[in-house]
């Protein structure tokens with residue numbers, strides 16, 4: 001399937017790592033990334049947090065992927081020595097994508 005890690009940061013659950021196991025894609029019947037993001041939101045709601053946050057890699061398609069799932073820009077892009085340009089994004093725990 002895939003994997004995600006997250007940490008509580010203030011009033012947010014920050015998703016630090018999100019990835020589908022590409023080798024298993026053919027066998028998947030459900031959307032892996034979406035399922036992991038839903039799990040993050042459920043966890044955040046359980047902790048009574050306000051936000052799910054993440055730092056998207058600098059790929060237009062990936063940013064659009066998160067925007068389709070209700071994430072918005074949270075801050076200007078930042079630069080990480082290991083990952084390059086990153087785009088902070090957030091989604092309200094109470095909001096659902098259309």
Ligand SMILES: CC(C)(COP(=O)(O)OP(=O)(O)OC[C@H]1O[C@@H](n2cnc3c(N)ncnc32)[C@H](O)[C@@H]1OP(=O)(O)O)[C@@H](O)C(=O)NCCC(=O)NCCS
Nearest residue numbers: 018019020021030031032033034035055056057061062065
């Ligand atoms: C990002 C990721 C976890 C999404 O997982 P997924 O299981 O492929 O996505 P979902 O099943 O939730 O959604 C699938 C849809 O999103 C699209 N999509 C997924 N990843 C995308 C990407 N990087 N760019 C553009 N579109 C993407 C698919 O094309 C598909 O579109 P469709 O419904 O029109 O066919 C996965 O692509 C991945 O592991 N990417 C590599 C690691 C990565 O970039 N992680 C995020 C770091 S911020």
